[in-house]
């Protein structure tokens with residue numbers, strides 16, 4: 433684990449993408465011996481990751497790996513399988529190495545870097561990387577191999593990375609004028625965790641997935657009484673209510689939540705209900721959907737993303753002006 437794999441060799445295209453340059457520039461630098469390279473027996477150019485990073489540092493070129501010095505090869509080795517075949521195993525291995533060393537800042541930066549990567553969708557990032565790491569953390573804690581303090585530090589690091597990604601994304605959409613107040617016709621969702629459930633990272637992921645799908649999301653956060661989901665839905669005319677169930681959540685929790693939501697349901701302000709979270713639930717044929725537009729359980733953010741893309745919960749024209757036009 434300690435050993436840095438310094439023999440990693442990149443193709444010209446990989447070196448070009450790291451240096452944010454055209455492959456022909458990389459070839460020119462190699463031909464001019466500015467960038468050390470070798471040819472394989474088959475005549476293909478290979479450039480060591482060490483040479484690429486030295487070249488970048490000397491020229492002041494910022495790369496995604498730069499901030500991880502001296503772990504550039506580790507990070508490259510962790511990110512490549514995600515880009516190539518959607519495998520998060522190496523990433524989680526590296527993240528756990530840093531957790532064991534107490535290097536939570538590096539961990540946060542790793543997740544920030546991956547969350548920004550254009551080779552990975554945001555929902556896949558949440559389902560694969562965020563959930564993948566945190567379930568490993570939970571497992572190690574259960575086995576007594578990690579302290580509660582480590583778990584808390586990881587939670588802080590991952591939440592920090594997610595909130596930073598959200599801020600960057602909101603700044604970007606504000607710049608592009610996509611969410612101008614007053615002309616905001618985005619469909620509205622309420623997202624939070626069920627009463628008693630303090631596990632908020634899944635709900636935060638859902639909030640951000642929906643925002644990226646063009647939703648305005650009201651996010652009261654963790655441990656919300658079901659009545660409050662109903663009040664927020666009604667006052668803000670949300671067309672989708674998303675409730676994150678606790679890890680041991682059951683069909684009984686779903687049935688109870690629905691019976692409370694039913695009491696407050698206003699047919700003039702229809703909405704769909706999406707439950708989600710770690711429990712393995714199937715609602716098929718088990719619950720009455722009436723009077724909701726639909727009721728479903730999703731174990732992944734990606735599944736909800738696909739459902740909203742297929743029309744779940746909106747878009748729609750508001751029944752009357754929202755009571756308050758404040759931001760989510």
Ligand code: B12
Nearest residue numbers: 559566567570630631632633634674676680708709710733
């Ligand atoms: C971090 C953590 C905590 C933190 C949470 C902090 C926070 N701000 O969120 C703290 C320390 C508070 C905590 C407390 C507890 N925890 Co805890 N915790 C975890 C841990 C390590 C990670 C959970 C997490 O964030 N996962 C990452 C997210 C992204 O995954 P996710 O929630 O599954 O969400 C994904 C999907 O489920 C889905 N999704 C989630 N919500 C929704 C909603 C909708 C609408 C949709 C569509 C999809 C969707 O999309 C998400 C992205 O993929 C897990 C380990 C594990 N295996 O999960 C234990 C774990 C869940 N905790 C556990 C326990 C026992 C507890 C405590 C009881 C411990 C205690 N004795 O105090 C308390 C309970 C607190 C409470 N009342 O809720 C157990 C639960 C066992 C069980 N089956 O009941 C676990 C599994 C650990 C273990 N291996 O034993 N915990």
